[in-house]
Each structure stands twice: as structure tokens, then as C-alpha cells.
Amino acid sequence: MLSVTAKHGPSGLCSISSEGHAGFAEEGHDIVCAAVSTLMQALCVGLEDVVGLNDVICLSDRAVPMMSIEWAGGGESAQKIALTVLLSLKGVAASYPNFVSIAEVFEEE
Numbered sequence: 338m339l340s341v342t343a344k345h346g347p348s349g350l351c352s353i354s355s356e357g358h359a360g361f362a363e364e365g366h367d368i369v370c371a372a373v374s375t376l377m378q379a380l381c382v383g384l385e386d387v388v389g390l391n392d393v394i395c396l397s398d399r400a401v402p403m404m405s406i407e408w409a410g411g412g413e414s415a416q417k418i419a420l421t422v423l424l425s426l427k428g429v430a431a432s433y434p435n436f437v438s439i440a441e442v443f444e445e446e
Contacts, residue, residue, distance in 0.1 A: 338357060338359065338360065338435075338436060338437070338438055339355060339356070339357045339358060339359040339360075339369065339370060339373055339436060339437045339438070340355065340356050340357050340437075340438050340439075340440070341353065341354070341355045341373065341426050341430070341437065341438065341439045341440070342354050342355075342439075342440050342441075342442060343423050343426075343439065343440070343441045343442070344441075344442045344444060345441065345442065345443045345444065346444050347444075347445060348409075348410070349416045349419075350416060350419040350420060350423065351407065351408060351409065352405065352406060352407040352408070353377065353380060353405075353406055353419065353422065353423060353426070354403065354404065354405035354406070355373050355374075355377055355403065355404050355405075356401060356402070356403040356404075357401075357402070357403075358370060358402060359373070359433065359436040359437060360436060361433060361436045369429065369433045369436045369437060370402075372429045373426065373429060373437065374404065376422050376425050376426055376429070377404045377406060377422075378404075379422060380406050380418065380419060380422040381393060381395040381406050383418035383419075383422070384406070384408050384411060384415055384418060384419070387414075387418065388411050388414045388415045388418060390408055390410065390411045390415060392408060392409055392410070393406065393407070393408045394406070394407045394408070426439060427439055
């Protein structure tokens with residue numbers, strides 16, 4: 338199963354990570370993994386290139402597989418992009434509940 342974790346800090350959503358393989362189909366042909374990967378890449382591009390954040394950390398490892406995106410700041414624009422991606426990931430999880438799980442963590446400081 339592919340696991341997605343979204344972390345919310347005091348200023349709102351601040352990271353989204355995905356790990357694992359959905360198992361919907363063999364690697365390289367899995368539309369569920371492709372959907373999640375595409376949304377994660379769109380989040381990185383949106384935060385860096387659309388919003389213009391300089392402190393975005395986008396990590397990936399195909400061997401695991403995993404992808405992690407962390408950021409600070411960016412205001413309302415960053416939050417809108419991040420929430421759009423999170424809602425889209427939730428849509429994928431709702432369509433494929435046996436293959437994608439989403440957890441949200443709320444941290445206070």
C-alpha cells in the first residue's frame with residue numbers, strides 16, 4: 338500500500354510525503370502510483386516555480402520508493418497549492434482505498 342502523510346504546523350500545511358508502492362499493477366504500469374507521483378511532482382513545481390519559494394525540500398528515492406516535500410512560508414498561495422494537491426491525493430485514495438492511505442498530522446508550537 339502507498340502511504341501519504343500530510344503534516345500541518347501552526348501556519349498550515351507544511352509537508353506531504355508518500356512512501357511505498359500501491360500494488361495496483363506491476364511497477365512501471367501502476368496508474369495509482371503514477372497519479373500520486375504526478376501530484377507530488379506538481380506540488381514541488383507549484384511551490385518552487387509558481388509561488389517562488391526558495392526553501393522547498395523535495396526528496397525522492399526510487400529504491401524505497403518515497404517522495405517527501407517540505408516547505409516553510411509562502412503564505413496563502415503556497416497553502417492553496419498544497420491544499421489542492423492534498424485534496425487531489427484524497428480523491429485518489431477515495432477511488433483506490435485498498436491501495437492508498439492518507440494520514441494527517443497536526444502539530445502545534
